[in-house]
Amino acid sequence: MILTVTLNPTLDKFYWVDHLPLSLERVEEEILIRAKKSATSAGGKGINVSVFLACMGVDTVAMGFLAGHTGQIILRDVLARGATANFVWIEGENRTNVTIIERGKEYHPVKIHEQGPSIPPQAVDMFLRKYRRMLRRAEYVVLGGALPPGIPADFYRELVRLANEAGVRAVVHAGLTALREAILAKPYFIKPDVREEAEVGGLPARTEEEIIQAGKHAVQQGVEICLISHHVTGDILVTPQGVWDLEARVPLSKYKNLVGADDALVAGVLYRLVEGDSVLDAVRFGMAAAIASAEIEPKLCLVKSFIEREMHEVEVHRKEGG
């Protein structure tokens, strides 16, 4: 079973518009943008990973905090997609993240992200009790996304420590302080995105050389798989065995919706690792899952044959070792 943790779940709301005026050229009373289409789905990195895995037939349990009407909608969607849910309910309301996608500029969406509810200490205790219990049945645990208000900065470090103690491989799909802290507890797999923040585990990661050095540093600290996204179509894989550059030969104009693509990447890698693939083959499948997801309007591509069709678009170059 693959356990996923989403401490700050979201209701993802997508609007597709023909034109998005971001500045006023003349004085108007208001800006009215009519959406051609809209879609809503449960989200947050861990939840997206669970939804993908459930649709691939993998036993998965999604954990985290739910609140209010939005929480009910998120729960309903998670269950409808075939994932098992084991959330802690708190007061307040889960966040709604809005993404506006303009025709012709699909690779450049406008996003509005809410902060999410603050997590009270007693809810954290309830979560930790459930988490320890679920670890006994898990093979991997994915810790996804930023930390919500009320959660201590070193929380992922503690969750990784508990996972290691239980013999469960921890995957950290987050960045900045949450990742920096988590690395200290030696997670199995990390997936930073240096497009969002140009650092990995506290080291700068702006140039390719810096990214590789930061990845190697994480591996020296005990990480087994460090997969760093540095471009819409490019990732660098660093493991104790070597360094690889992975590039998807897909023009930006083919992309319809980039939200969730990095979650499809992580989920795709895990799916194939569970199936027994090598790390490199699993990463190739993960990248294909990300490309296939980005090429369609729904957040995630959940059709295996479509993903497999994209695998030939992924070029793998060995840079060191291997």
Next chain:
Amino acid sequence: MKAHEIMRRDLSSVEVDTPIAEVIYLMEQSGLASLPVVDEEGVLVGIISERDLIRAALPGYLEMLHSASFLPSLNQLSQRLKEMASEPVSKYMHSDVISVRPEDEDLQIADTLIRNELKQLPVVDEEGHLVGVIRRIDLLYRLV
């Protein structure tokens, strides 16, 4: 149709030592009228419902409601619930839980729900771990 095809894969539950105040809080936040109770291994050991809580707070109160034409003061119920707030759920839960297995057939599930006048049934695996819940409405929805 089998239980695992009908069940809600929702593991919302409480542990045996969860205080009653937390149980009520969780029921209110989640909108669930009853909650499975599990041990530290996740094995189903009981069920606690709103009805159990009211009955525990005021024995005979539910029966009285059936015959009374107006509600008496709720002060007594409120006072007793406050006294129970810090007590563990294990003190008030039903331990003789009726459950089904993931491979059980819909006919058997319907029979169990109807015969026992249950609104929902927990589903457990061969080791007794809670793996889902089947509500009456889930079955009706699938059958219609």
